Amino acid sequence: MPEPQSTRRVRWLLRILLLWVVAIFLRLAWLQILHHDDLLRAAQQQQQKMVEIQAVRGAILDRGGQPLAKTLPAESICVNPLKIPDLGLAADMLSRVLEMDRERLFERLQGAAARSSGFLWVKRKLSAQEAARVRSMKLDWVEFRPEMRRFYPHGQLAAHVVGSTGSRDDGADGGNAGLELAFEEELAGRPGLQRVFTDVKQNPYDSVVARKPEPGATLTLTIDRSLQYEVERELEKAVKLSGARSGSAVILNPNTGDILAMANYPTFDPNGTPGPGDEPMARSNLAVTSPYEPGSVMKVFTVAAALETTYIRPDTIMNCGNGSINLFGRVIHDHHSYSALSVADVLAKSSNIGAIQVGLKVGERRLYEYERRFGFGRRTGIDLPGESAGQLRRLERWTPSSIGSVAIGHEIGVTTLQLALGGAAIANGGLLVKPRLVAARQRPGGELERFAPEKPERVLRPETTIQMRQMMEGVVSPRGTGKHAALKGYRAGGKTGSAQIYDPETKTYSHRYNASFLGFAPVANPQIVIAITIHRTTTGEAGFGGAVAAPVFREVATTALRMLDVAKDLPEKDGPENVLRAARDTTDENDLAIAGLGGAPYLDEPEPAGKPARNVTVARVSQESARDAVPTARTSESTRNASAAARDRAVSSVTPPPVPTDSPSQAGVSGVDRRPFFATVATSAKAPDFRGMTLRGVLEAASARGLEVEIQGSGLARTQEPPAGTSLPPGMRVRVLFAR
8 A cells, every 4th residue: 555645755854854863963073073172262262362460560679678660550441432322522522531632542443343343442551630530521431440550759760770661562561761671571570361251242241360460579779769869960950050961970889889879861750651852862871871982081090000000100200291292293282281290190180191191101002901901892781771882992993193092081982880880990999890780689479689799800909099099189189170079078089071072073073071070989998989971061161070070079979978977087177168269279170181183082983995004013112112201219220221222212113203304303313302202302401400309309390301310319409410500412311319
């Protein structure tokens, strides 16, 4: 009996249903078994996301534990553009109360709405006033979310040292300058992770903390907040009064290298963001990033090298050529016409010719070596980004007259920090210390880790530093160019500097100056070293280091010694008022390092094509042989004769400066008279009357006349040969007998 049609239809329906079930089963197997992991991953990406939880950024404290930078809670504003009834009206309202660009905000709102995005940050980390203004508007489509912001409670104070932060795309504060950048990894800590669940429109509805954030470490600096304030105030005052462009200052402990203050002007407030009209220099730490030609302050290191490597001592008389010198064919004029000065007075009166004479006796190789020893031309290794190594040309790049330039602070670029560390080596007994800004670190829940000062390197003998300190005290005395640096109740030492600034456009040196002062106190046991630099001061003596930078040292050093509770070593009456009163008619503050020694200051320009290489070794021999040009009481006749012979041989191997056709040297005068370190020309002279003079008086009188003397005995000059008034042929010595 054939199947009814209805039965066949039911059977076909069952078969179709069975196939449907099998297809569903296979599809489920494909989804749940074969592609389970891929589909689960895709679902998680759509329904949840991992959000970074900001870690609390570590604080930065001064040496007394006062905060210089810390993290505070803040609020940020976000909106759902899809719920805003009128985007234009919203942009008008929010831009007005938040002080934002209206057109830029409107474009962002439109872009988010076009993407069907239900979330948009309007402004991150609002101030309390901004948040209050928005809340008062009671907008239901505005949401406040808690965040954190970096806060600098003292504003501009130590801004270049502490640095600043900037918000990244994720809203976290990342360091972008100073210690904030240098110690970014330690200060930032480790961020946490939060799993956020969202709906189809990406609106969050739940969250779970996957990893807790770990706060950053707290750094304790060597900076003293109160002293930093004093330095910044005095530096700003000096820059403005001198009409200068900028300035920098460093105060440090010479024994440990701890930096007590580091200031720059102009400065900035790290709580704000850079604006279009801001001075770019304001955010640069000039004390470590900007080298400059220091001028006469470098005479300190020239003299120190001479004490270490030559017979020169503080009372050695230097021929100052009555204010001029012929240096390898180039005539250099001093700012004063001195005939002869002791080395101590060369430093105190800042004689350029005297310092050049000292440098020539040291020799270029040894002068270069000692400049490197003091740290010039290499980075100090301070924990700050962007440090400059300065500039110290290699010897093969020196010109014949470079030794004169370097000896008085030209053709060399140093930073204020390098200058301070060089001064510290003299103050602490001859050790070049490493600068230290971070004294301690403490991680959350951990113990305080103190950083010990790094091992210093010896650059001078202790006895040399004692002599240097005594001579530098003379600079601050009534006879010195740094008399404005005298302290009330303390013995202080230092050196002024004024260097002409090179103008790259005109390729000449201008009459704007870099005014500097390097000093320390107390002299017997220095506790502080201060380097002050005022850049691009005004024309004239009012812009010199003695007039501009020395008073800053006086004010800052007085405050620092009081804060450090350093005992006074002078009666109160021996203060700066009495020193200045006594010095009123004794000397001026002209310490200008004349820059007439060559072209560009210290730029490493390539040698001109075809220019033959200079024989540095030969030049060094002539300059080192020149050490014996000025006789002393300890110099024997045989030694002087040998030295003179060596000097004659050495000078003859060096191309001498041009000599006029009518010069005595054309008429058979000994070539020794053309030596570059003496600008005098030997002529027939009469023997002066030395009887009754002290040894120093005899040497000064002989040097002023270009005479050579032979000393015997000690005490006062009793007899001389030849007698006074006798005509002396060129090269003849005067023999002086001393007796008590």
